[in-house]
Amino acid sequence: MNRFSYLKAGNIGEAVSALASDPAAQIIAGGTNLVDLMKYNVTKPSLVVDINGLPLRGIETLDDGGFRIGALVSNSQIAYNKEIEEHCPMLASAILAGASPQLRNAATTGGNLLQRTRCYYFYDPSTPCNKREPGSGCSAIGGVNRIHAILGASDSCIATHPSDMCVALAALDAVVEVQGPDGARDIAFADFHRLPGDAPERDNTLASGEMVTAVRVPANGFGENHTYLKLRDRLSYAFALVSVAAGIEIEDGTIRRVSVAMGGVAHKPWRNQQAEQALVGQPVDGANFEAFAGALLSGAKGQGHNDFKIPLARKTVLRALAQAVAGTPQIQAEKAIR
Amino acid sequence: MLQNHAPTISSLHPVSLIINGEKREIEVAPWTSLLDLLRGPLSLTGTKKGCDHGQCGACTVLIDGERMNSCLKLAITLDGAEITTIEGLGKPGSLSAMQQAFVDHDAFQCGYCTPGQICSAVGLLKEGHAHSREEIRELMSGNLCRCGAYVNIADAIEDVMAQQAKEPQA
Numbered sequence: 001m002n003r004f005s006y007l008k009a010g011n012i013g014e015a016v017s018a019l020a021s022d023p024a025a026q027i028i029a030g031g032t033n034l035v036d037l038m039k040y041n042v043t044k045p046s047l048v049v050d051i052n053g054l055p056l057r058g059i060e061t062l063d064d065g066g067f068r069i070g071a072l073v074s075n076s077q078i079a080y081n082k083e084i085e086e087h088c089p090m091l092a093s094a095i096l097a098g099a100s101p102q103l104r105n106a107a108t109t110g111g112n113l114l115q116r117t118r119c120y121y122f123y124d125p126s127t128p129c130n131k132r133e134p135g136s137g138c139s140a141i142g143g144v145n146r147i148h149a150i151l152g153a154s155d156s157c158i159a160t161h162p163s164d165m166c167v168a169l170a171a172l173d174a175v176v177e178v179q180g181p182d183g184a185r186d187i188a189f190a191d192f193h194r195l196p197g198d199a200p201e202r203d204n205t206l207a208s209g210e211m212v213t214a215v216r217v218p219a220n221g222f223g224e225n226h227t228y229l230k231l232r233d234r235l236s237y238a239f240a241l242v243s244v245a246a247g248i249e250i251e252d253g254t255i256r257r258v259s260v261a262m263g264g265v266a267h268k269p270w271r272n273q274q275a276e277q278a279l280v281g282q283p284v285d286g287a288n289f290e291a292f293a294g295a296l297l298s299g300a301k302g303q304g305h306n307d308f309k310i311p312l313a314r315k316t317v318l319r320a321l322a323q324a325v326a327g328t329p330q331i332q333a334e335k336a337i338r
Numbered sequence: 339m340l341q342n343h344a345p346t347i348s349s350l351h352p353v354s355l356i357i358n359g360e361k362r363e364i365e366v367a368p369w370t371s372l373l374d375l376l377r378g379p380l381s382l383t384g385t386k387k388g389c390d391h392g393q394c395g396a397c398t399v400l401i402d403g404e405r406m407n408s409c410l411k412l413a414i415t416l417d418g419a420e421i422t423t424i425e426g427l428g429k430p431g432s433l434s435a436m437q438q439a440f441v442d443h444d445a446f447q448c449g450y451c452t453p454g455q456i457c458s459a460v461g462l463l464k465e466g467h468a469h470s471r472e473e474i475r476e477l478m479s480g481n482l483c484r485c486g487a488y489v490n491i492a493d494a495i496e497d498v499m500a501q502q503a504k505e506p507q508a
Contacts, residue, residue, distance in 0.1 A: 100480025236479035
């Protein structure tokens with residue numbers, strides 16, 4: 001780990017001005033991803049700004065029935081919050097599908113959004129990686145790329161975003177509250193993470209000096225018909241090969257509202273709202289879901305080792321929609337495909 | 339950029355921690371992990387270093403009552419926290435219920451992962467989200483055992499869970 005200086009921020013303004021004045025500064029909250037990256041010398045901050053003392057630890061119920069989750073709320077606190085379990089259970093389910101209990105106890109909401117890719121080459125400073133070292137090349141293209149993106153990738157990067165929580169937040173149309181040198185602003189979840197394009201070093205659309213202060217989850221979070229289905233190499237404590245967060249509202253056999261986000265397939269949670277709109281007003285049936293899965297995966301491109309993800313993702317979308325319609329039990333231990 | 343913060347870069351920072359019930363005033367470098375602090379200056383070598391990357395769970399301790407990977411915590415960020423390590427759970431002759439259950443069920447072979455397994459299991463019981471063997475297995479997935487003592491580890495935890503159900507103070 002490199003040597004760095006340390007600042008314990010006394011308020012948000014202090015954290016933001018420290019970030020803005022030093023492009024090599026990094027915020028630390030739970031530390032579960034940052035400390036790991038620092039140990040591999042992937043991230044070498046000059047200054048670590050500790051925000052653990054800031055009052056960002058609350059889960060508030062908003063007047064409209066939605067929630068505001070502070071940036072320092074731990075993953076476990078969200079997953080086991082009674083109100084969240086009742087009103088947006090998909091979020092709790094997604095969080096419990098990720099990491100381990102120890103990590104979920106330490107990891108924060110803001111940190112989950114800002115975690116870096118798990119691409120093997122990004123983690124290995126002895127190999128070229130455009131995300132870690134812009135302009136150095138991408139080792140995953142033509143390399144070992146079983147876990148990599150099938151959608152929205154570019155010639156410079158085929159990394160995926162590793163979060164489970166973010167897949168549910170994308171499906172729930174969450175809003176990210178940020179604060180920076182120019183004040184506070186909201187970023188729609190779909191606009192928070194970005195595709196790699198020719199600047200894969202940028203995972204998200206935060207401006208220089210901006211930090212995440214909270215995430216708002218709107219009301220009507222698919223309390224009845226939802227699922228978070230995650231397929232991975234083992235049933236627990238592994239990153240997704242493909243995951244799907246699906247919520248659906250059905251009235252007399254007709255789809256009233258539907259939202260589906262995929263994880264493990266792109267540089268950000270993947271949705272197609274046009275295809276979702278096309279399902280509204282249609283009957284709940286397999287042919288409609290098949291067409292939807294086709295639209296969601298349109299443009300999918302394998303890189304060799306990950307070609308299997310394309311049919312896998314299609315089947316995962318279909319299975320997730322079937323689970324959501326059926327209101328399948330959401331306990332993680334019951335999701336084994338036997 | 340580095341020079342802006344130069345005055346603090348090599349300096350030690352005071353941290354106050356309660357470790358196994360004892361208040362400790364310690365000076366740490368910003369890059370010292372809680373794990374390295376425990377095993378080095380504090381000589382609490384019960385907590386083990388396995389992968390040092392949050393993947394194996396051998397370094398699990400309780401921080402303010404919650405199980406976490408001590409390898410991924412910078413000690414400097416924990417000012418004021420209460421830490422419980424395996425040494426704080428019980429001693430030879432006065433083992434805690436979970437330690438005793440691990441002995442009774444032969445829940446280890448080499449024993450290297452055991453302190454982390456036990457701290458994790460104590461955290462799991464305190465959380466109260468496991469109600470079946472399947473859920474114990476799922477919620478212990480952050481602790482690897484390369485000897486493969488998983489069956490007996492789950493037995494030990496189930497045993498203590500059953501004891502607690504009978505007698506809440508156990």
